[in-house]
Amino acid sequence: MATARKRKKINKRKGKYTHEQINTKLDTYAISLREFYLSLRRAGFPVDQALGMCDKNVFPDWLTPSSPDFDQLIQTMTPTKMRMIIKRIAFVSDLQVPFFNESSVKSVGRFLSKWRPHRTICIGDEIDLPQLGGFNAGTIDEMVGNINDDRKQTQEVLSYLGVTDVLGSNHGIRLYRSIKKRLPSFLNLPEMQYERFMGYDKLQIKFHPFGLDWAPGWTAVHGDAFPLSQIPGQTALNGARRLGKSVVCGHTHRLGSAAFTEASRGQLGRTVWGHEVGNLVDLSSSGMAYTRGYANWQQGFAVAYVHERKVQVVTIPINSDGSFIFEGKLYK
Numbered sequence: 079m080a081t082a083r084k085r086k087k088i089n090k091r092k093g094k095y096t097h098e099q100i101n102t103k104l105d106t107y108a109i110s111l112r113e114f115y116l117s118l119r120r121a122g123f124p125v126d127q128a129l130g131m132c133d134k135n136v137f138p139d140w141l142t143p144s145s146p147d148f149d150q151l152i153q154t155m156t157p158t159k160m161r162m163i164i165k166r167i168a169f170v171s172d173l174q175v176p177f178f179n180e181s182s183v184k185s186v187g188r189f190l191s192k193w194r195p196h197r198t199i200c201i202g203d204e205i206d207l208p209q210l211g212g213f214n215a216g217t218i219d220e221m222v223g224n225i226n227d228d229r230k231q232t233q234e235v236l237s238y239l240g241v242t243d244v245l246g247s248n249h250g251i252r253l254y255r256s257i258k259k260r261l262p263s264f265l266n267l268p269e270m271q272y273e274r275f276m277g278y279d280k281l282q283i284k285f286h287p288f289g290l291d292w293a294p295g296w297t298a299v300h301g302d303a304f305p306l307s308q309i310p311g312q313t314a315l316n317g318a319r320r321l322g323k324s325v326v327c328g329h330t331h332r333l334g335s336a337a338f339t340e341a342s343r344g345q346l347g348r349t350v351w352g353h354e355v356g357n358l359v360d361l362s363s364s365g366m367a368y369t370r371g372y373a374n375w376q377q378g379f380a381v382a383y384v385h386e387r388k389v390q391v392v393t394i395p396i397n398s399d400g401s402f403i404f405e406g407k408l409y410k
């Protein structure tokens with residue numbers, strides 16, 4: 079009688095390594111590297127040639143579009159694989175909601191969602207608050223529009239742009255001035271504090287009433303306290319020379335840059351920069367009718383790269399259809 083064959087016990091093979099979830103860009107990069115090597119081998123390349131070709135410079139673009147070494151802003155710094163991160167910062171200003179330019183805001187928002195700044199600073203005048211403007215005090219214009227609708231729209235626009243910080247400005251302060259003049263006892267109510275009133279605390283947007291030092295030797299302020307110039311960049315430079323540090327500002331609704339280099343006894347000293355970041359208003363809106371078509375304003379925004387004390391600010395003009403070109407690419 080044949081003995082029953084002993085069933086072989088099959089153990090599940092345990093691999094030496096456990097496969098963990100793909101979490102980082104480095105994981106993606108390593109996986110793509112392996113896949114590239116295997117494809118080269120399948121294509122008939124010998125081991126040494128395939129290994130030699132596993133260099134990021136010969137990778138096809140579509141293979142690892144988001145691998146860390148393809149991010150032009152992040153470069154290998156030291157042999158110990160420490161990475162040098164150049165911080166990206168975006169600046170937008172003077173949206174004057176509800177009088178903002180929808181097509182410009184859309185194209186800037188699309189760009190920012192791809193460019194992924196570490197910080198997006200709104201330089202102020204994000205909301206117009208025409209109802210609280212000094213010009214309109216005591217007139218029917220105090221009743222035009224709806225502050226709650228304007229506030230909600232401002233929150234939506236700032237969220238769409240990914241704004242992380244908002245600076246104090248002359249339009250924002252209309253709330254404070256109006257309460258101070260008419261109902262001063264309301265001033266100490268916490269819900270009337272600007273960041274609470276605008277709901278920025280819930281959106282995790284930080285409010286900086288007096289400006290923000292965003293890089294060593296650089297500050298961002300709205301600009302309403304500086305001596306004004308009609309020449310783009312000059313108001314910011316006036317502020318920079320006054321403050322003794324480089325300035326990014328708005329308020330003028332102009333876009334431009336200017337610099338001043340100090341020198342003494344043939345020795346060059348420091349250079350301070352002034353950058354004005356333009357505006358995102360709709361000149362054809364009712365709120366901008368007071369300009370009567372003669373505004374010396376330029377639509378635009380700005381970005382900055384920061385590595386330690388090295389800073390570069392780039393101002394970007396926006397075309398009348400809301401499109402713009404940045405680093406060789408058209409955004410609309």
Ligand SMILES: [Fe+2]
Pocket residue numbers: 172174203329330331
């Ligand atoms: Fe403004």
Ligand SMILES: [Fe+2]
Pocket residue numbers: 203247248249300302328329330
């Ligand atoms: Fe302003």
